Amino acid sequence: MKKNSALLAQRNETGNIRRTFRRKSRVRVPSVGTSPTTLKIMKENEQILKKYGKKSSGQ
Structure with missing residues (x-):
């Protein structure tokens, strides 16, 4: 069970980071x-x- 939760946490973390980079307005x-x-x-x-x-x- 611990392995699964760690993997999920990692996946969420990278997902959050990607989302912030996609959003151009404010990080x-x-x-x-x-x-x-x-x-x-x-x-x-x-x-x-x-x-x-x-x-x-200028951006």
Whole structure:
């Protein structure tokens, strides 16, 4: 049973991440579904936006 729940959790996590990337408006995940991986990706995204946000503000 533990293996199955772990697999399900993993699948949900990747699904959430994919969904946030597809959504172009704002990359915000509901606080309920934030896992360490998602938070890490969100932090990386913020850093990228800070780095390149000013240059590509035309989008």
